Amino acid sequence: MNRTGWHGHAMVRAASLAGCTALVLALTGPGAQAHSPSHHHRDAARQTLPAGDGWASHGTGTTGGAAADREHVHTVSTWAEFRAALADGGDAPKIIKVRGTIDAVSEGCAALAAPGYDFGAYLEKYAPETWGLEQDLTAEPDDSPEGLRRASADRQDAAIKVNVPSDTTIIGVGRNAGIKGASLQIKGVDNVIVRNLTLESPVDCFPQWDPTDGSRGNWNSEYDTAVVHGSTHVWLDHNTFTDGEHPDSAAPTHFGMLYQQHDGELDIVKGADYVTASWNVFTEHDKTILIGNSDSESTAAGDRGRLKATFHHNLFSGLVERAPRVRFGQVDVYNNHFVAETGYSYSFGVGKESQLVAEHNAFTLAKGIGPAKILKRWNDSPLTARHNLVNGKRVDLIAAHNAELPDTPLRSGAGWTPTLRTAVHPAWAVPVLVGHGAGAGRIR
Numbered sequence: 011m012n013r014t015g016w017h018g019h020a021m022v023r024a025a026s027l028a029g030c031t032a033l034v035l036a037l038t039g040p041g042a043q044a045h046s047p048s049h050h051h052r053d054a055a056r057q058t059l060p061a062g063d064g065w066a067s068h069g070t071g072t073t074g075g076a077a078a079d080r081e082h083v084h085t086v087s088t089w090a091e092f093r094a095a096l097a098d099g100g101d102a103p104k105i106i107k108v109r110g111t112i113d114a115v116s117e118g119c120a121a122l123a124a125p126g127y128d129f130g131a132y133l134e135k136y137a138p139e140t141w142g143l144e145q146d147l148t149a150e151p152d153d154s155p156e157g158l159r160r161a162s163a164d165r166q167d168a169a170i171k172v173n174v175p176s177d178t179t180i181i182g183v184g185r186n187a188g189i190k191g192a193s194l195q196i197k198g199v200d201n202v203i204v205r206n207l208t209l210e211s212p213v214d215c216f217p218q219w220d221p222t223d224g225s226r227g228n229w230n231s232e233y234d235t236a237v238v239h240g241s242t243h244v245w246l247d248h249n250t251f252t253d254g255e256h257p258d259s260a261a262p263t264h265f266g267m268l269y270q271q272h273d274g275e276l277d278i279v280k281g282a283d284y285v286t287a288s289w290n291v292f293t294e295h296d297k298t299i300l301i302g303n304s305d306s307e308s309t310a311a312g313d314r315g316r317l318k319a320t321f322h323h324n325l326f327s328g329l330v331e332r333a334p335r336v337r338f339g340q341v342d343v344y345n346n347h348f349v350a351e352t353g354y355s356y357s358f359g360v361g362k363e364s365q366l367v368a369e370h371n372a373f374t375l376a377k378g379i380g381p382a383k384i385l386k387r388w389n390d391s392p393l394t395a396r397h398n399l400v401n402g403k404r405v406d407l408i409a410a411h412n413a414e415l416p417d418t419p420l421r422s423g424a425g426w427t428p429t430l431r432t433a434v435h436p437a438w439a440v441p442v443l444v445g446h447g448a449g450a451g452r453i454r
Contacts, residue, residue, distance in 0.1 A: 054206070054453050055083070055105045055181050059245045063432050064286030064320025064342065072243040072286070074179035074203030075105040083107070085183070089114045089192070093172055103177040108207060109184075114170045114192035119215035122169060124161035127216075131155045136219050138265055143221040156218075163216045163232065170212055170233065171195050174202055182206035185451030190254065197239040204236065205247045208450045210254035211235050211295065214271045219264075228267055234274040238282040240312075250291040250450040251275040257294050272296065274332070278319055278339075279303040281312040285319040291449035296330040302337025305362045305389075313338040314363065320430065321346060323440075325448045326357065335359025335388070336366050342428040343368045345435050347444040348384075350375045356386035358393075365424045366393040368407070372440040373400045381405045382414035394424040399437040 059072040066072040075082070082104040084095035095106045115122070132155040134140075136147065150156035170192050174180065176199040182188065188208030196202050214231035221227040235251055238244050253272060262269045275292055278285055278301045292298050302313050317339025326333045327349040334341065336359060348357050348371065358368060373384060381400045384407050385393075395407040412419045435443055447454070 055107060055179055059286060060432060062430050064288065064322065064430050065284045065318040066243050066245045066286035066320070067430055068284050070243065072201055072203060072245045074201060074245070075103045075177055076179065077177070078103040078105045085109055086112070088112060089116065096172055096174060101176065105179045105181070108180065108182045108187045108189065110186065111188040111190060113190045122162060122166045122215055124158050124165060127158040127162045128155070132159060133264060136221070138221060138227060141221060143227055146220055146222045147218065159216050159218065166215050173197060174199065176200045176202070179203040180207070182450060188450065193233045194236040195239065196237060196241045196244055198241060200242045202241065203245045204249060206249065206450050206453050208250040208252065209235050210252055211272050211275060213256050214273070217269065217271055226267060227265060229264070229270045231270050231273050234277045236276050238278045238285055240280045240282055242283045244285045246287045246290060248289045248450060248453045251293070251295070253294040258296055274298065274300050277303065278317060281316045283316040283318050287319070287321045287324060289323045289448045291325045291327070292329060292333065293327045298329050298332045299334035300332055301334050301339050301341060302361065305337065310338065323444055323448060325349070325444045331355040332359055333357045335361055336364035337361040338363045340365045340426055341367070344370045344431065345440050346371045347441045348373045350379050352376065354379055354383065357384050359386045359388055360391050360393055360420060362389040362391065364391045364393070365426055367424050367428055368393065368395045369397050370434055370437045370440070371398045372437045373398065374441065375401055380414065381407060381410040385411045385420060387418045387420050390421070392421040392423045392425065394422065397437060
């Protein structure tokens with residue numbers, strides 16, 4: 011279903027449930043704090059996260075580059091300018107305004123290939139009927155097709171990844187600002203804001219074939235759209251995360267498997283903490299949001315007590331899974347609209363020691379998709395799921411899951427109660443509110 015289709019459908023459904031569209035629209039007015047992020051600055055580039063707005067407001071709060079002086083306010087319209095602006099001024103607060111759409115791979119994948127790399131030769135060398143499925147490719151020498159693929163991947167890694175420093179605001183100008191093909195690395199820093207951008211997922215130009223992945227082998231790709239890695243106080247607001255011109259549905263098949271060229275849209279990993287994602291659109295993607303990247307004890311030591319994140323007033327549409335998948339963190343998911351279509355697997359992944367609270371959300375499920383699919387148990391971690399609507403009806407998501415999947419039951423009670431929330435709207439109003447206000451180009 012295209013965006014116009016679900017938007018209209020959501021408005022009709024929510025308005026009929028409410029019986030009064032005017033009441034819903036009133037909730038989006040100037041008095042709705044959740045929809046008006048800050049009243050302290052007229053300039054959206056200097057707006058800060060309101061007090062009490064999710065985990066990113068905890069402690070010192072999140073102000074990004076609001077304190078930047080004039081010398082550290084940049085307007086950029088090319089990838090080179092964007093990279094230079096991020097590096098300018100060292101640790102000084104900075105504001106980077108993005109005008110138009112910046113393409114990190116404007117010259118195409120071929121420009122990133124190492125000399126001698128040939129995809130046809132790669133397919134011929136590692137075809138399962140000749141190479142088999144018993145041995146991976148890690149021992150292949152540098153001059154082999156896999157070695158040249160690795161070299162090509164290194165070139166892309168250097169070209170599309172950028173490190174976002176502390177005390178930075180990145181914001182789109184107007185309604186049509188965006189970044190294509192880049193991976194924003196918010197790594198080991200504090201106090202970052204990213205707003206009002208259409209972020210088109212990077213395409214891995216050189217995925218790796220792993221014959222030993224599963225019973226038939228698999229293609230594995232790199233590059234998340236945004237990675238919050240060991241960072242604190244990060245606010246992602248009014249962005250649109252999408253596969254855009256390169257959906258998985260258009261990807262070819264090689265060796266009988268989808269030639270997967272996407273990784274995640276947003277990862278929050280490696281001890282990251284205090285993140286708020288509000289009024290975003292996450293659409294047209296498979297593995298969408300990962301919170302905590304491993305069950306291993308070596309990783310757990312840095313993740314326990316961290317990975318606290320809030321998701322509110324976001325649209326999750328046309329996705330397969332991970333909206334989000336959670337390990338360890340206290341994650342608050344409220345007032346979001348989930349639209350599940352063909353290919354849907356699940357929304358909430360309940361992982362190791364996760365403490366998920368999912369309340370006052372609305373789910374619009376296509377025919378043939380039942381509410382039992384909304385939750386996916388990866389580990390026996392209790393969660394709180396209350397006051398959620400599925401196709402306009404109140405549904406106990408845990409009970410629905412347990413009734414259909416009694417061998418992998420979920421337990422109720424996340425063990426904590428969220429307090430960092432602004433306006434909490436009734437679930438029936440959420441489709442209209444989110445449809446009216448979420449995504450790039452809709453900052454008020």
